[in-house]
Amino acid sequence: ETVLLYTAFEEADVITRSVRVVNGGEESLYLTKVYSACLDMDNEDFDVVSLHGSWARERQIQTVPVSRGKFCVESVRGESSHQDHPFIALVEKGTGDEHGRVYAMNFVYSGNFKATVQNDQFCQLRMTMGIHPEDFRWKLEPGQEFQAPEVVMVYSGEGTGNMTRTFHDFYRKHLIRSPYKNQKRPILINNWEATYFDFTPEKLLAIAREAAALGVELFVLDDGWFGKRDDDNSGLGDWTVNQKKLPGGLEALVPRIQALGMSFGIWIEPEMISEDSDLYREHPDWALRIPGRTPARGRNQLVLDFSRLEIRQHVYGQIKAVLSSADIAYVKWDMNRSLSDVWSASLPPNRQGEVYHRYVLGVYEMLDQLRRDFPHMLIEGCAGGGGRFDAGMLYYSPQIWCSDNTDALDRLRIQYGTSFFYPMSTVSAHVSAVPNHQTGRITSLRTRGIVAMTGAFGYELSLSRLSAEEKGEIREQIRQYKEFEPLISTGDYYRLSNPFEDACAAWMFVSADRKHILLHVVILENHGNMTVNYVRLKELLPDAVYEVAASGKCYCGSALMQAGIPIPVEMGDYRAYQFVFRVKE
Numbered sequence: 001e002t003v004l005l006y007t008a009f010e011e012a013d014v015i016t017r018s019v020r021v022v023n024g025g026e027e028s029l030y031l032t033k034v035y036s037a038c039l040d041m042d043n044e045d046f047d048v049v050s051l052h053g054s055w056a057r058e059r060q061i062q063t064v065p066v067s068r069g070k071f072c073v074e075s076v077r078g079e080s081s082h083q084d085h086p087f088i089a090l091v092e093k094g095t096g097d098e099h100g101r102v103y104a105m106n107f108v109y110s111g112n113f114k115a116t117v118q119n120d121q122f123c124q125l126r127m128t129m130g131i132h133p134e135d136f137r138w139k140l141e142p143g144q145e146f147q148a149p150e151v152v153m154v155y156s157g158e159g160t161g162n163m164t165r166t167f168h169d170f171y172r173k174h175l176i177r178s179p180y181k182n183q184k185r186p187i188l189i190n191n192w193e194a195t196y197f198d199f200t201p202e203k204l205l206a207i208a209r210e211a212a213a214l215g216v217e218l219f220v221l222d223d224g225w226f227g228k229r230d231d232d233n234s235g236l237g238d239w240t241v242n243q244k245k246l247p248g249g250l251e252a253l254v255p256r257i258q259a260l261g262m263s264f265g266i267w268i269e270p271e272m273i274s275e276d277s278d279l280y281r282e283h284p285d286w287a288l289r290i291p292g293r294t295p296a297r298g299r300n301q302l303v304l305d306f307s308r309l310e311i312r313q314h315v316y317g318q319i320k321a322v323l324s325s326a327d328i329a330y331v332k333w334d335m336n337r338s339l340s341d342v343w344s345a346s347l348p349p350n351r352q353g354e355v356y357h358r359y360v361l362g363v364y365e366m367l368d369q370l371r372r373d374f375p376h377m378l379i380e381g382c383a384g385g386g387g388r389f390d391a392g393m394l395y396y397s398p399q400i401w402c403s404d405n406t407d408a409l410d411r412l413r414i415q416y417g418t419s420f421f422y423p424m425s426t427v428s429a430h431v432s433a434v435p436n437h438q439t440g441r442i443t444s445l446r447t448r449g450i451v452a453m454t455g456a457f458g459y460e461l462s463l464s465r466l467s468a469e470e471k472g473e474i475r476e477q478i479r480q481y482k483e484f485e486p487l488i489s490t491g492d493y494y495r496l497s498n499p500f501e502d503a504c505a506a507w508m509f510v511s512a513d514r515k516h517i518l519l520h521v522v523i524l525e526n527h528g529n530m531t532v533n534y535v536r537l538k539e540l541l542p543d544a545v546y547e548v549a550a551s552g553k554c555y556c557g558s559a560l561m562q563a564g565i566p567i568p569v570e571m572g573d574y575r576a577y578q579f580v581f582r583v584k585e
Helices: 159-174 201-214 249-258 278-282 309-324 349-373 408-418 445-452 468-490 557-562
Strands: 002-008 014-022 029-031 035-042 046-052 060-065 069-075 087-092 102-107 113-119 124-131 138-140 145-147 151-156 188-190 218-221 263-268 330-333 378-381 399-401 427-432 456-460 492-495 504-510 516-523 533-535 545-548 554-556 565-567 576-583
Touching: 035 102, 035 151, 046 069, 060 408, 087 113, 087 124, 087 159, 102 113, 102 124, 102 159, 138 145, 138 349, 151 159, 159 492, 188 201, 201 218, 201 249, 201 468, 218 330, 249 263, 263 309, 309 349, 349 378, 408 427, 408 445, 408 516, 427 445, 445 468, 445 516, 445 576, 456 468, 468 504, 468 516, 504 533, 516 533, 516 565, 545 557, 554 557
Parallel strands: 188 218, 188 456, 218 263, 263 330, 330 378, 378 399, 399 427, 427 456
Antiparallel strands: 002 014, 014 035, 014 145, 014 151, 029 138, 035 124, 046 060, 046 087, 069 113, 087 102, 102 151, 113 124, 492 504, 504 516, 516 576, 533 565, 545 554, 545 576
């Protein structure tokens, strides 16, 4: 028996769809394809919109005409992936952010997926989404049932902008479970780019003192605090504090951080194992590995078989002990490689097709246990940056590290694609050092701050290398973010330009009553004898008078929407501007 499950939401143009398969017979059967959603319609000369990319170039927008045959977006990497994304949309020709019909699907799942648009010989379209059938074979015993993940289906008759705000509101209200969905996120500093694996308590405290003096609220200790972990070749799986690096453990370090007025957070990568670790030497069969084959290594590590309960219990027990040893307010859950050699030593050959899905369910189980045991802890997701930025993970982690690429210019484009369906409060974005560690590009501290201020804000650099002037600028950025954070977290988000095509990147946040506006602009092209760029705002009160907070200049709402605001022409690359508008009563 196949049960089709629909939920129609009264206050949003959203229908969710999933499938439950029940074996009501007397014999076992094998499921080899279970899609969660299927939409049939006539082709009206649609385009199909999808997202593609790679590590450090996630979620780049792609729009192509629907043609004969099948268009497919998929991942078989064991994660939603850097390369493709579990999102697909049909849009009529000429659709933009403000006009056009949109039929969109987003998968609430963090593993292998497949989304297709098929145009048949009668010009009929079929749009499907679900678990990827490759290497999927689920044994269903008599009386058992299989529940497929949900697909969120959104309709917009007013372009991709309205689609975006529908997804944003829907996920904030109906998906994210963390208490932080309605709470201010702490401004953090992460030690990674300042120290990498080479740190001592004194180095960490020096960073924390500098950060606390500037107004940073959370100190995050990244990789290297556990096991024998001086590089990325060892230690994963041994989740006990390295006493040589941190004498006295977190029990000694955390109170010293808190004495500075900051809370403490920590990085973990529970799904991975190093071959140079005590855990691997004791349990080599706990890693995913095909018998008789040399395993493929990614980032010098293997993947633990999280389809197995005993492995999850062992790893979680270690991590829970660490998190219980001190007052830890934040955890960054990372995953730095895709799955390969997917074979579980605990299942017979005829059930190996269950491993990919059981793995994802195991990750969800551990995250849910973490959420229950530490209900007030902020959990941030990460998978080599944005390799698992999906709706499934948002259920457990209200913010996700958007990309390992922290270059401000690249982040504009990555965050642009991410904004199409994920609330900006879920996008973890940090100011990092220059020259940037991924691109070598140099951008101003102001530009880096404005780009990072689009999401959950923080820093990832060595403060000791900054000048007094730069520290003063950081202090002002933190003050501004604390002021704007409620608007960034709950306001309506509008894209005002396309950073892949236009001379500037512009976006805005608007309060529910349309009386408070935050506008950000970054100039992408600078030439001799430049003309002025005008940025047209959206959805203002047309008859209201808006005052710019910094200058006191006043503009009519209709003028800001129809003519726009002029952006100064200045020398220098990648200038950034921030405007705050309030209705003048």
